[in-house]
Amino acid sequence: MEYDNFLHYSSRLLMADVLGDVYVAFSKLNSPNSRFTFTRDLLRKHKMLVKTLDVDMKYDHPIVSESLRQRGNELFKAKQYKKAVHAYTKCLAVSDSNTECYALALANRSAAYFHMSEYELSLKDARWAMVSNYPSRLEYKLYERVGNAERMLGFVELAMQDYAVCLSRLDEVDMSAGEKLKFRATVKKAAAECKKVLTGHKRTKKIPRADEQLVGGKNKNIPALSAFVELGMSKNMGRGVYATRDINPGDVVAIDEPYICGPISDNIEICHYNGCMKMGFALFPCPKCLLVSYCNKDCMNKANKDGHYLECPIMYFIKLTPGITRMNELAMKWFLKDYLKMGLKKYCSIVNNFSISKIDPQTRGFDETGKYKSDTFLTAYSLDSSENNVSIDILFFFNCIAVDMLHYLILSGFKIPECYISSVGASLVRILIVLDLNCRKLNINAPSISFEEKSQVTVVVALTLYPTISLFNHSCDPNIKRSGELSDRIRVMKAVQPIPKGTQLCCSYGVIFRGFVKESRQDVCKTLFDFKCYCEPCIKNWPICHYIPNRLSTLNILNPSMADIVSSECKKFVEFTKLVKSEDYSEHLNYLYSFIKLLFANVKRPFELYENCLEMITTAHTINSNKMYFGETFINMD
Ligand SMILES: [Zn+2]
Ligand SMILES: [Zn+2]
Ligand SMILES: [Zn+2]
Numbered sequence: 001m002e003y004d005n006f007l008h009y010s011s012r013l014l015m016a017d018v019l020g021d022v023y024v025a026f027s028k029l030n031s032p033n034s035r036f037t038f039t040r041d042l043l044r045k046h047k048m049l050v051k052t053l054d055v056d057m058k059y060d061h062p063i064v065s066e067s068l069r070q071r072g073n074e075l076f077k078a079k080q081y082k083k084a085v086h087a088y089t090k091c092l093a094v095s096d097s098n099t100e101c102y103a104l105a106l107a108n109r110s111a112a113y114f115h116m117s118e119y120e121l122s123l124k125d126a127r128w129a130m131v132s133n134y135p136s137r138l139e140y141k142l143y144e145r146v147g148n149a150e151r152m153l154g155f156v157e158l159a160m161q162d163y164a165v166c167l168s169r170l171d172e173v174d175m176s177a178g179e180k181l182k183f184r185a186t187v188k189k190a191a192a193e194c195k196k197v198l199t200g201h202k203r204t205k206k207i208p209r210a211d212e213q214l215v216g217g218k219n220k221n222i223p224a225l226s227a228f229v230e231l232g233m234s235k236n237m238g239r240g241v242y243a244t245r246d247i248n249p250g251d252v253v254a255i256d257e258p259y260i261c262g263p264i265s266d267n268i269e270i271c272h273y274n275g276c277m278k279m280g281f282a283l284f285p286c287p288k289c290l291l292v293s294y295c296n297k298d299c300m301n302k303a304n305k306d307g308h309y310l311e312c313p314i315m316y317f318i319k320l321t322p323g324i325t326r327m328n329e330l331a332m333k334w335f336l337k338d339y340l341k342m343g344l345k346k347y348c349s350i351v352n353n354f355s356i357s358k359i360d361p362q363t364r365g366f367d368e369t370g371k372y373k374s375d376t377f378l379t380a381y382s383l384d385s386s387e388n389n390v391s392i393d394i395l396f397f398f399n400c401i402a403v404d405m406l407h408y409l410i411l412s413g414f415k416i417p418e419c420y421i422s423s424v425g426a427s428l429v430r431i432l433i434v435l436d437l438n439c440r441k442l443n444i445n446a447p448s449i450s451f452e453e454k455s456q457v458t459v460v461v462a463l464t465l466y467p468t469i470s471l472f473n474h475s476c477d478p479n480i481k482r483s484g485e486l487s488d489r490i491r492v493m494k495a496v497q498p499i500p501k502g503t504q505l506c507c508s509y510g511v512i513f514r515g516f517v518k519e520s521r522q523d524v525c526k527t528l529f530d531f532k533c534y535c536e537p538c539i540k541n542w543p544i545c546h547y548i549p550n551r552l553s554t555l556n557i558l559n560p561s562m563a564d565i566v567s568s569e570c571k572k573f574v575e576f577t578k579l580v581k582s583e584d585y586s587e588h589l590n591y592l593y594s595f596i597k598l599l600f601a602n603v604k605r606p607f608e609l610y611e612n613c614l615e616m617i618t619t620a621h622t623i624n625s626n627k628m629y630f631g632e633t634f635i636n637m638d
Contacts, residue, residue, distance in 0.1 A: 097132065130142055131287045139169055228243060264463050269293060
């Protein structure tokens with residue numbers, strides 16, 4: 001099963017011998033609110049909801065904790081770092097996390113870890129101390145250590161920033177003038193070394209302009225799309241995006257920001273704040289729940305404003321809910337953000353008025369002024385979710401999860417009048433369904449990283465809901481693709497093939513014809529997204545990779561009078577591919593664009609050189625910058 005603990009609720013009901021009746025009764029209910037109320041009553045009746053949010057908390061013993069810390073300091077002085085870490089850890093276990101002792105123990109442990117060459121742990125503790133009650137007059141020490149640890153780990157840009165903060169804090173420090181001078185010189189020297197490493201590692205691949213512009217400017221009705229496209233309907237695919245003018249490879253057709261986003265796993269450190277999502281390293285944990293992390297205090301404050309302070313006390317419990325934990329977290333984050341923006345009354349009235357049956361497929365997601373904007377609640381909320389095809393057991397499962405999540409929220413002190421409960425609960429179910437289809441299954445455009453520089457294999461690092469990009473249908477031969485820095489939360493989509501006026505713009509939902517046979521492509525489309533693909537490669541059954549024609553002949557040349565020109569250009573292209581390295585493709589984009597245009601007009605596809613050129617354009621459009629720079633100087637650092 002693709003959901004964790006899918007049987008969590010149903011097995012309990014099965015034991016009580018009521019599951020069959022439950023499914024029968026549940027399937028007869030036809031409003032989302034009544035389904036939620038039914039599920040809530042059921043879980044209550046079978047005592048399946050937790051009674052309290054209390055987890056065993058250790059009490060603070062100020063004398064004990066301070067003496068443990070002092071013991072750690074003695075061991076530290078004796079250079080018994082491992083034992084010192086042990087003493088500090090004991091101290092932390094019995095300290096109240098709001099005390100100075102707690103923050104000092106963290107900072108001390110960070111120093112011990114540093115001496116043990118455990119730089120990652122050292123960095124985490126130091127950053128943790130920074131957001132705890134660490135005395136500000138001593139903070140310069142933490143910044144120096146953070147800088148050193150970052151430097152040892154290869155994050156020289158970050159290290160330079162932290163050294164700068166350290167130096168700026170020195171004036172307020174109680175230290176003799178001579179000592180200060182010496183300290184300042186040491187930090188400056190370390191910062192200078194970082195700078196040297198950074199300049200020695202100039203990026204080889206050119207970075208495209210950061211100010212990418214939509215071709216033709218913004219679309220009047222859908223501002224995240226280009227003015228050269230419009231929405232249209234087709235029998236096979238429903239709503240889709242069509243070119244109103246000829247669009248050229250390289251043209252930017254969409255620039256979209258996620259409505260809501262969050263990290264995809266606990267192992268990847270991404271700032272939890274919805275508007276940031278930068279990847280980091282040893283980020284600052286929220287000092288209260290310790291379960292989410294931020295780049296800095298600014299992001300932390302903004303996230304709290306967006307509602308983290310409400311999810312903070314229940315974060316631990318949300319992480320225990322069955323299903324896709326990260327999706328559940330995202331659903332809660334989404335609800336809280338909009339609840340704080342609109343208030344409960346308005347929120348409930350909007351979600352109650354929303355009804356799937358009333359949705360016109362053509363205008364779905366547009367507001368009353370005729371605009372489709374990615375930052376509008378209803379636009380995101382009404383995204384297609386194949387809701388009519390969600391099976392009863394999954395729908396019931398999502399309802400149970402929503403009951404649990406809302407229950408936690410109420411237990412934590414969230415005030416919600418009884419009359420709003422079913423609306424909020426049902427909205428959480430819908431949010432889960434929308435997220436499941438549009439950002440978990442359809443995650444091809446989500447921020448990603450690659451581990452090896454040259455590898456095209458990328459790993460998704462975030463769940464991201466892009467309302468406007470979701471308007472593009474799938475094709476196994478996509479004519480638009482993501483471009484720019486792949487780990488960015490803002491997603492730029494560019495044409496990779498010529499798109500003549502009237503043609504539909506399509507991206508891939510994860511399968512392209514070169515890599516997968518028709519049956520497996522159709523299978524992915526059907527099982528994950530519930531549609532049948534009618535793209536050209538599927539209809540005409542194009543061959544995959546190895547069997548694609550690689551020579552020009554009367555069979556594939558469309559315009560015989562162009563045969564000589566095309567043939568000589570093809571020879572040039574083959575030479576080009578032998579000479580130019582992949583990291584330099586971006587410097588030859590204009591050449592690649594003109595070659596693909598020539599073939600597009602004159603050669604029947606699939607044709608190997610066309611497909612190769614297409615892949616080279618895609619490679620040139622994307623950047624996967626590796627932020628780690630290592631220098632040999634680090635090995636010798638004290
Ligand atoms: Zn951030
Ligand atoms: Zn928190
Ligand atoms: Zn297809």
